[in-house]
Amino acid sequence: MAEVNRAVDAPLVLGMMRLHEQKSLHEPALLAGWIERRLEQGLHWFDHADIYGDGRCETLFGAALAQSPALKSSVRLISKADIIRVPRNNSPWNVTHYDSSPDYLEASVNGSLNRLGVERLDMFLLHRPDPLMDVEPTARALERLMQSGKVAQIGVSNFNPAQWRLLQQALGSRLSCNQLELSLRMSAPLFNGVSEALQHDGLQMLAWSPLAGGRLEEEGLGVLLQELAARVGCGSVGLAMAWLRRIPGMPVPVLGSLNEHRINDALAGCRYEMQRADWFALLEMARGQRLP
Numbered sequence: 414m415a416e417v418n419r420a421v422d423a424p425l426v427l428g429m430m431r432l433h434e435q436k437s438l439h440e441p442a443l444l445a446g447w448i449e450r451r452l453e454q455g456l457h458w459f460d461h462a463d464i465y466g467d468g469r470c471e472t473l474f475g476a477a478l479a480q481s482p483a484l485k486s487s488v489r490l491i492s493k494a495d496i497i498r499v500p501r502n503n504s505p506w507n508v509t510h511y512d513s514s515p516d517y518l519e520a521s522v523n524g525s526l527n528r529l530g531v532e533r534l535d536m537f538l539l540h541r542p543d544p545l546m547d548v549e550p551t552a553r554a555l556e557r558l559m560q561s562g563k564v565a566q567i568g569v570s571n572f573n574p575a576q577w578r579l580l581q582q583a584l585g586s587r588l589s590c591n592q593l594e595l596s597l598r599m600s601a602p603l604f605n606g607v608s609e610a611l612q613h614d615g616l617q618m619l620a621w622s623p624l625a626g627g628r629l630e631e632e633g634l635g636v637l638l639q640e641l642a643a644r645v646g647c648g649s650v651g652l653a654m655a656w657l658r659r660i661p662g663m664p665v666p667v668l669g670s671l672n673e674h675r676i677n678d679a680l681a682g683c684r685y686e687m688q689r690a691d692w693f694a695l696l697e698m699a700r701g702q703r704l705p
Contacts, residue, residue, distance in 0.1 A: 415615030420536065420566055420589035421665045424683035425654070426458040426491065426619060427451060427676070428669040432473055433466030435671050444477035445484060450673070452487050454680060460592075460619075460667050461529070462493035462540055463521050467501065471528035479530050490529060493540040493570055493592075494521030511543035515554035522558055537564040538592060542576045552583035559586060568592070570621075574610035581614070590617040595664060597634060597656060597699040598625035612662045620657050623666035629653055634698045641691060650675050651682025656695055659687045 438444045451457070461471050471492070478485050495513045512518075522537060537558065539551075558564040567584075569577050570592040581588050591611055595602050599622065602608050611618050630638060630649050638649040645652070650670075657664050668679050697703055 414613050418587065418589050418615050418617055420568070420617050421458050421489075421619065423456055423458050423489075423665065424658070425456055425676075425679055426460050426665055426667045427456055427671075428460045428621065428667045429470045429474060430460075430462070430465045430669055431671065432470040438671065439473060441473075441476040441480035444473060445481040447671075447673075448474075448477055448484055448488065449481070451676070452484070454676070456676070456680075457487055458489045458491065458535075460491045460493075461525065462496075463525055464494075464496050464498055464540075467498070468524065468528055471525055475528050475530040485531060489535040490531060491536040491538065492522070492525040492529075492534050493538040494518060494525070495540045495543055511541050511545070513539060513543040513546040513551045515550050515557075518551070518554050519558065522563055526563060533562055534564050536566045536568060536589060538568045538570045538590070539572070539580075540570050542569075542572050546580075548579055548583045552580060556585060566590075568616070570619075573607065574614075577616065578614070588614075588616055590619050592619035592621055592667065594622050595620035595657065596623045596625040596629070597653060597695055598628050600696060600700065603660065608660065608662065618660075618662055618664040619667050620664040621667045621669075623653055623657055623668060624650060624670070625653075633701075634695070637695060637698045641695075645685060647681040647685055648678040650678040651680075651685065652687070652695070654679045654682035655685045655687040656692060658683055659692050 438447055495511050497510050497512055499507050499509055525534060555567050559567065566589040567586060568588050568590040572591055577588060577591060593602060638652050641652055642648050654666050657666050
């Protein structure tokens with residue numbers, strides 16, 4: 414089993430997908446202040462993608478960095494590409510599709526760098542597995558981006574083991590991570606071999622939607638989370654983070670909330686070591702069935 418590459422050296426990654434919806438942070442100085450407060454908490458990784466707000470999230474973040482240039486040396490930036498949503502689709506079909514071709518990936522990285530106002534991405538991920546990916550040219554393009562200094566690390570998102578291993582065998586550089594959906598409401602990677610394959614291959618797991626898109630506190634799971642929260646001293650958000658961090662390989666949650674109270678609770682949860690019985694009680698409640 415390969416040693417897991419701890420590419421992201423923080424308890425949480427802060428997801429920027431909804432930044433364009435958070436009007437209170439659109440003023441560059443206000444967003445710069447918000448970023449600085451996160452850095453003071455030890456949170457320096459920020460997750461972007463070229464499709465978030467159709468590029469506007471990166472533009473807003475870049476304006477904040479331009480407002481306070483000293484922040485650039487402290488933030489760690491992730492971006493992702495290869496999804497083309499319908500509004501950007503130039504074909505007559507109006508269909509979302511994927512593009513992992515070298516030209517598209519290189520243009521996407523350049524676009525992210527321009528919008529963010531930086532010279533390098535600390536990590537660049539293929540956003541979705543592309544069934545039309547020509548793996549050798551794609552691998553060469555990713556390596557050129559690293560050799561040019563535009564990208565420090567490369568990884569994948571939403572890939573299954575066969576998909577990331579096909580890419581890895583064409584690369585001279587090691588893939589750093591796989592960002593996938595994982596939460597109490599979405600625990601499939603713990604039962605279909607993906608979690609074990611990541612550990613075997615030494616890829617760090619980044620868990621997107623760790624709060625299950627707002628469904629975390631619904632029904633019996635919400636009741637149980639509140640019961641546990643009263644006992645352990647952190648809220649439901651923190652318990653969801655503690656549940657994830659208890660998994661072997663210690664997945665790093667990608668927290669999409671920009672709310673400071675929820676971020677504080679999440680950090681408290683990352684410091685709490687959940688008991689095994691509590692972990693399984695939450696799992697059973699979330700799945701709605703007893704383990705055999």
